[in-house]
Amino acid sequence: MRTTGIKPPAPDTRRVWPPWGRDLLLAGAVAAGGVGAVLAFTDVNSPLRGPFMLFFLLASPAAAIGAALHGLEPASRLVVALAGAFAVNLLVAQAMLAAHRWSPSGGVAAVAALSLLMFLPVLVQRLRSRTARRRAS
Structure with missing residues (x-):
């Protein structure tokens, strides 16, 4: 019996999201959070005020914490970000x-x-690394 070694797995060509799907989902989340914040500040009596405000209260700190944890796997980052939120x-x-x-x-x-304060160091670090890459090239 002759063995030829272990073959590498075939590349996975399935896509979970279409190329524009992630951007569309992100835009929808930002819009829903913005609507929740506006409804909370304007004191509008709407049945949508509670769900949109709750979404803002969970998504805003979760996004800030998730941005800071870019080194983790996506599932781990999601769990830690939601717990932090x-x-x-x-x-x-x-x-x-x-x-x-x-x-x-x-x-x-x-x-x-607080979400803005948590996101500012991440934003500053990304801007510094972008500037350093431009100087190097």
């Missing part, structure tokens, strides 16, 4: 309740500010 929301709610300053629009503003 829950932690950020719970800490904001606890701090606002302890200070007797709870309001839905205040909670959205605090979570948005």
